[in-house]
Amino acid sequence: MDRNIYLSNISLDKAIEIYFEKIKDLKMPIEVIKTYEAKGRITAKPIFAKISSPFYNSSAVDGIAVDSKKTFTASEKNPVRLKEGVDYTTVDTGDPIPDECDAVIMVEDLIKVSEDEVEIIKPAIPWQNIRQMGEDIVEGQLILPQSHKIRPVDIGALIAGGVFEVEVYKKPKVAVIPTGTEIVEPGTELKVGDIIEFNSRVFVSLIDEYGGDATRFDIVKDDFEKLVEVVDKASKEFDLILLNAGSSAGREDYSRKVIETLGEVYIHGVAIKPGKPVILGKVNQKPIICIPGFPVSAFFVMENIVKKVVAYLQGYDVKDKRYIQAYLSKRVTSSSKYLEFVRVKLGFIEDKYIAAPIERGAGATMSLVKADGVLEVPEELEGYEKGSKVNINILKSEDEIKNTILCIGSHDVILDIASDLLSKKGKFTLSSAHVGSMGGILALKDRETHFATLHLLDLQSGEYNRPYIKRYIPNRKIALIKFVKRIQGLMVKKGNPLNINSLEDIVKKGARFVNRQKGSGTRILLDYELKKLGINPREIIGYDREDYTHISVAAQVAKNNADCGLGVYSAAMIMGLDFIPVAMEEYDIAIPLEYLELEGIKQFIDVITSKEFKMELDKLGGYDYKDLGKIIIE
Structure with a gap:
């Protein structure tokens, strides 16, 4: 087998240092453009003012221009009378000041005597209310240095x-x-093995943000000769080539071989996760970067390497990451071999930021959409403990984060509906981390969430949620907001081909099962029902196979990766599955009593008790909301 191997596992900073040294002579040429078109461009030379601003003495107010010496005797007892054309000239804001004048008296301080005469009762101070020549900008003054990214305010200063x-x-x-034989254009009729190509569209948008001008090529299949031809042509017409996919160690990962045929590979493998297989090279004196195909890997390579290369080619050092300090809601483990990028949800709770880690897979595209920030775990660390104070690279503004309601707990699609309706109101947003009901309870206990969603069945009393709150949070006043009762049941393929009608049938028919994670309310319910029926969980094929949301369980069944799974009715309907009811359960909101007074929480409660929200529940089906909004104080 002809497989690639990595040349290196070099640190990110060292890799960039080496690469910049290799491409140091490849800076972009200089061009002259109109100042008003220069937003976001990088100055090639320092820029000096050609004129002063203002370039004459001008009035800062509406009033009259005078020689201040004529006003020195003015007082309430001894008003001074001034005549237009002799003692003063009428001026508006911005008007030039006559050479014989050295002060402006505001119109509000004038007493009109006649059409061309006024009186004043206090003297004018020399140069009062006058913008002197060069007060803002002096001719010859440095306005912008070299290698400066031009902002809108800079454009104003330059023109002035x-x-x-x-x-x-x-x-x-x-x-x-x-590149890739398996990828197809959007809109193509899909067959098994096809992957819709979207990375390149993301790259083009990012390059625009970075200050480059991107052109997307048609998909190139995994054909070595064709790849060589396309890359060779691109290197003669473009300043930077991004080759997506084919940088790993598979049999058809040709990117490295293509670069070595046309030029030189400098680095293959950087100590970042995700994103390790990146290749940095040069072809026909043009930099080329081969980016891994997994979407999350690709994004972090773009943000941490390509962004810097685009800036470097323009003589600019990009330093635009913004950081805050936050406390981790759960432990994060990492390999000491890599700088790891961990996506997190963020909330501002009791005057501190809380970071809740989310999915970490290199292909988990939605983790980028959901993320509020990124935790960068250094190479020398094996992770952080729960509660650690860490630096988070924020992807939103601090105001947005502070107006975010953080929910940690059990998943249901109705949270997405509530989030959408809340966002429509304007100020507040809902951010939810799906870690299961027990995860929500523990987050409440540790003051790491605004509220938790839960459906925890107490196996002894048969009561939902309240026993767990009393057991795990005994020393804090918690309000239980009744949310919905919902049907949990077995989700099976349309038509129920295995004729599964009960939990016993899963064992009898050897059905492939997909479970929820430990600590989730659904897992607890399953174990409770299995125990009642005397079924050993080990008899179920797939009992240890875990997923984190009802929708993802339903998707596994819909894609024939499993025969059945336990979940809510609405998830089954969304994925077009049949549904066999097992139990009705209570899905509630647990929230610290004092948080009920927060503006964002009040708005959230308004949303979930609204007619519009209830209409959405009716559309989904499987929900009983007659007690919705009822508050029980524990």
Whole structure:
């Protein structure tokens, strides 16, 4: 087998240092553009003012321009009378000041005597209410240094200083080349094994954000000769080539071989996770970066390597990451071999930020959509303990995070509906981390969430939720907001081909099962029902196979990766499955009593008790909301 091997596992900073040294002579040429078109461009030289601003003495207010010496005797007992054309000139804001004048008296301080005469009762101070020539910008003054990214306010200063054209580095032209036999264009009729190609569309948008000019190529299949041809052509027309996929160690991962045929590989393998298989090289004196195909890996390579290369080609050092300090809601483990990027949800609770880690797979695209920030675990650490104070690279503004209601607990699609309705109201958003009911209880206990969603059946009393709150949070006042009663049942393929009608049938018919994670309310319910029936969980094929949401369990059944799974009715309906009821359960909200007074919580309660929300529940089916909004104080 002809498989690739990695040349290195070099640190991110060292890899960038080495690569920049290899491409140091490949800076972009300079071009001259109109100043008003220069937003986001990088200055190629320092820029100096050509004129002063203002370039004449001007009035800062509406009033009259005077020679201050004529006003020195003015007082309430001895008003001074001034005549237009002799003692003063009427001026508006911005008007030039006559050479014989050195002060402006505001119109509000004038006493009109006649059409051309006024009186004043206090003297004018020399140069009062006058913007002197060069007060803002002086001719010859440095306005912007070299290697500066031009902002809208900079454009105003440049034009005010008489600079109407600027020298900037040309935008790098970037070739984005998606590769792979398995990928297809959006809209293609899919067959098993096909993957819709979307990475390149993300790359093009990111390159635009980074200040480059991207062109997407058509998909190139895994054909070595064709890849060589396309990359060779791109290297002659573009300033930077991004080759997506084919950087790993598979039999058809040709990227490294293509680069070595046309140029040189400098680095293959950087100590980051996800994103390790990245390749950095040069072809026909043009930098080329081969980016892993997994979407999350690709994103972090773009953000941490490609972004810096695009800036470097324009003589710019990008440093735009924003960090806050937050406390981890659960332990994070990591390999000491890599700098690992862990996506997190963020909330602001009791004057501190809380970071709740979410899915970590390299292919978990939605983890990027859901993430509020990224925890960067250094190579030398094996992770952080729960409660650790860590630096988080935030992907939203602090105001957005502070207006986020954090929910940690059990999943249900109705949380997504509530989130959407809350967002429509404007100020607040709902961010939920699905860690199961017990995870929610523990987050409440440790003051790491605004509220928890839970459906925990007490096996001794048969009561839902309240026994767990009393048991795990005995020293804090918790309000239980009744949410919904919902049907849990077996989700099976449409038509129920195995004729599964009960939990016993799973064992009898050797059905493949997909379970929920330990600590989830659904897992506890399953174990309770199995115990009642005298079924040993080990008799169920797939009992140890875990998923984290009702929808993902339903999706596994719909894709024929499992024959059945336990979940809620609405998830089965969304995925077009049949449903065999097992039990009705109570899905509630547990919230610290004092949080009921928070503005965001009040708005959330308004949403879930609204007519619009209840209409959405009716559309989904399987929910009883007659007690919705009822508050029980524990």
